[in-house]
Amino acid sequence: MDLSSNSKLSRLIGCQLSSLTWKCLALVTMVLFLRAVLLHSFSGCGVIEFNNQDLILSHSLLLSSNDEGIRREKFLEVPQIVWGLNNQKIAFARACLTARMLNRTLLMPSLSASLFYKEIDQLQPISFDKVFQFDKFNSLCNGFVRLGRYSDLKNQTGIYDLQKGSGRKWTVERDMEQLKQSSRSHVDEHEVIRIVGKNSFLWHDHWPVKDYARVFECLVLVDEISKEADKVVSKIRQMGRKLRSKTETVQSDSDADTEGPSIAVAPFIAVHMRVEIDWMIHCKKLEQRSGINQICSSKQEIIQRVGNIVSLESPTVVYLAVADTLLNDSSILRGWKKGLLPLEKKNLGVDGIYKKHPYLIQSAIDYMVCSRADIFVGNSYSTFSSLVVLERTQKMMRMGIKNSCGIDVRWPSYAYNIPGESNGPRKWMTNMSDSSLQAISYGSNAISC
Ligand SMILES: *[C@@H]1O[C@H](CO)[C@@H](O)[C@H](O)[C@H]1NC(C)=O
Ligand SMILES: *[C@@H]1O[C@H](CO)[C@@H](O)[C@H](O)[C@H]1NC(C)=O
Ligand SMILES: *[C@@H]1O[C@H](CO)[C@@H](O)[C@H](O)[C@H]1NC(C)=O
Numbered sequence: 161m162d163l164s165s166n167s168k169l170s171r172l173i174g175c176q177l178s179s180l181t182w183k184c185l186a187l188v189t190m191v192l193f194l195r196a197v198l199l200h201s202f203s204g205c206g207v208i209e210f211n212n213q214d215l216i217l218s219h220s221l222l223l224s225s226n227d228e229g230i231r232r233e234k235f236l237e238v239p240q241i242v243w244g245l246n247n248q249k250i251a252f253a254r255a256c257l258t259a260r261m262l263n264r265t266l267l268m269p270s271l272s273a274s275l276f277y278k279e280i281d282q283l284q285p286i287s288f289d290k291v292f293q294f295d296k297f298n299s300l301c302n303g304f305v306r307l308g309r310y311s312d313l314k315n316q317t318g319i320y321d322l323q324k325g326s327g328r329k330w331t332v333e334r335d336m337e338q339l340k341q342s343s344r345s346h347v348d349e350h351e352v353i354r355i356v357g358k359n360s361f362l363w364h365d366h367w368p369v370k371d372y373a374r375v376f377e378c379l380v381l382v383d384e385i386s387k388e389a390d391k392v393v394s395k396i397r398q399m400g401r402k403l404r405s406k407t408e409t410v411q412s413d414s415d416a417d418t419e420g421p422s423i424a425v426a427p428f429i430a431v432h433m434r435v436e437i438d439w440m441i442h443c444k445k446l447e448q449r450s451g452i453n454q455i456c457s458s459k460q461e462i463i464q465r466v467g468n469i470v471s472l473e474s475p476t477v478v479y480l481a482v483a484d485t486l487l488n489d490s491s492i493l494r495g496w497k498k499g500l501l502p503l504e505k506k507n508l509g510v511d512g513i514y515k516k517h518p519y520l521i522q523s524a525i526d527y528m529v530c531s532r533a534d535i536f537v538g539n540s541y542s543t544f545s546s547l548v549v550l551e552r553t554q555k556m557m558r559m560g561i562k563n564s565c566g567i568d569v570r571w572p573s574y575a576y577n578i579p580g581e582s583n584g585p586r587k588w589m590t591n592m593s594d595s596s597l598q599a600i601s602y603g604s605n606a607i608s609c
C-alpha cells in the first residue's frame with residue numbers, strides 16, 4: 161500500500177458515512193485488493209493460488225450499483241436439472257438466463273445427485289443449496305439474475321404452464337418468440353411461469369458465452385464440499401513437494417512440511433483423462449458422424465502429448481481426473497515421461513474422500529482440483545474440460561491477460577485431442593466473445609489457439 165492510497169482512504173473515512181461513501185469505500189477496497197493480488201502474483205516466487213471468490217465479489221459491487229435488478233414477486237419454475245455436473249451447470253445457467261429475459265426470479269431448482277438419468281425414479285434430486293451457496297449466489301449475481309425459494313411464493317395469481325415446443329419445426333426463432341410473448345401478454349400476470357417439457361440443457365440457446373460465464377462466476381460450492389477439494393489439492397501439492405525434495409540433492413532435510421518456499425509451492429498438472437469405455441463408444445460414433453478424427457484420444461496418445469508440453473518443469477506430479485470405474489486400471493499409471501509422477505485417487509490416498517459422496521459431489525471436487533491446477537489438460541469435446549477451461553480463461557482475463565495462447569502464461573490449459581507444437585497438446589482458451597454456448601456444451605476442435 162503506498163502513500164497516495166493511504167491518504168485517499170483516510171479522507172474517505174473522515175467524511176460522513178453516506179451510501180456514496182460506502183460505495184467509494186468498496187471501490188477503494190477493490191482497488192487495494194486488486195493491487196495486492198497483482199503485486200503478489202507477479203513477485204516471481206513460483207506458484208501462487210489466487211482467490212477467485214474475492215475477485216468476483218469486488219467485480220459484482222461495481223455492477224450492482226447501476227442495475228435495477230429482477231422482479232422479486234414474479235417467478236420462473238423449471239424441470240429438475242439432470243445429467244453430469246457440467247451439463248447441470250449449463251442447464252441451470254440457461255434457466256437463469258431465461259428467467260432474466262422474463263425479468264423473473266428463478267425458483268431454486270433441484271439438481272440430481274446421481275447419473276442414472278435413464279430411470280426417472282433414480283434421479284436422486286438434491287437441492288441446489290446443498291451444493292452451491294444460495295445467498296452467495298444472489299449477492300454475486302445481484303442485478304443480473306436472482307434465485308428465490310418456494311417459501312417466497314404468495315400463491316395468489318396461480319401458475320401458468322408454458323409448454324416448450326420440440327421437434328425439428330421448433331426453431332430457435334420460434335422459441336425466442338414464445339419467450340417474448342410470455343413476457344408481454346396475460347401470461348406475465350401470473351406469479352409463476354412453469355416451464356414444462358424437457359430438461360433445460362436441451363432448450364434452444366439464445367445467449368452469448370459471457371452471459372453464461374457471468375452466472376458460473378456466482379456458483380460457489382458450499383464449504384463442506386470446497387473443504388474436501390482443499391484436502392485433495394493439498395495432498396497433491398504435498399506429494400509434489402516430496403517429489404521435488406527427493407530430487408534436490410543439496411537438500412538434507414526431507415520433511416515436506418518444513419521445506420523452504422521454493423519447494424513449498426510445487427506446481428501440479430491435472431489431466432482430465434476421458435478414456436472410459438462409455439466415452440470411447442460415444443466419441444467413436446461422434447467421429448464417424450462429424451468426419452472429425454480428433455475427438456478420441458487413447459491413453460498412449462494422452463500420456464505422450466502431456467509429456468511433450470514445452471513449459472513443463474520436472475519433476476512434477478500429474479493428477480489424473482478419471483471416473484471411479486477406472487481406478488483399478490493401473491495401466492494409466494504406466495508409460496509417463498521420466499520426471500512426471502502420475503497420481504490418481506487411490507495412490508494419492510484420497511479415494512475415501514470421494515467415496516463418501518454421490519456422483520455429483522465427486523465430480524464437483526474433481527472440477528475444483530482441475531481449475532486450481534497450474535496446468536490443465538483436457539478433451540475439447542468434453543463439457544467438463546470445456547467448463548474448466550472457461551473458468552481458467554475467465555481467471556486470466558480478470559488478471560488482465562487477454563490472450564493466454566502465448567507460451568508463458570501462468571495457468572495454461574491444453575487440449576490433448578488436438579496436436580500442438582513439439583508433438584504436445586494444443587494450447588486452449590475459451591472464446592469469450594462467442595455468441596452461443598454451442599462450442600462448449602457440445603465440444604469443438606476450434607479452441608482459439
Ligand atoms: C425488471 O423489473 C424491475 C423491478 O420491477 C424493474 O425496475 C426493471 O426495470 C425491469 N427490467 C426490465 C429489463 O424490464
Ligand atoms: C405457496 O405454495 C408453496 C408450494 O405449494 C408453499 O411451499 C408455500 O409455503 C406457499 N406460500 C404461501 C405464502 O402460502
Ligand atoms: C478394485 O480392486 C480391489 C482389490 O484389488 C477390489 O477389492 C475392488 O472390488 C476392485 N474394484 C473394482 C471396481 O473393480
Ligand SMILES: *[C@@H]1O[C@H](CO)[C@@H](O)[C@H](O)[C@H]1NC(C)=O
Nearest residue numbers: 591592593594595606608609
Ligand atoms: C470468437 O467468436 C467470434 C464470434 O463467434 C468470432 O467472430 C471470432 O472469430 C472468434 N475468435 C476466435 C479466436 O476464434
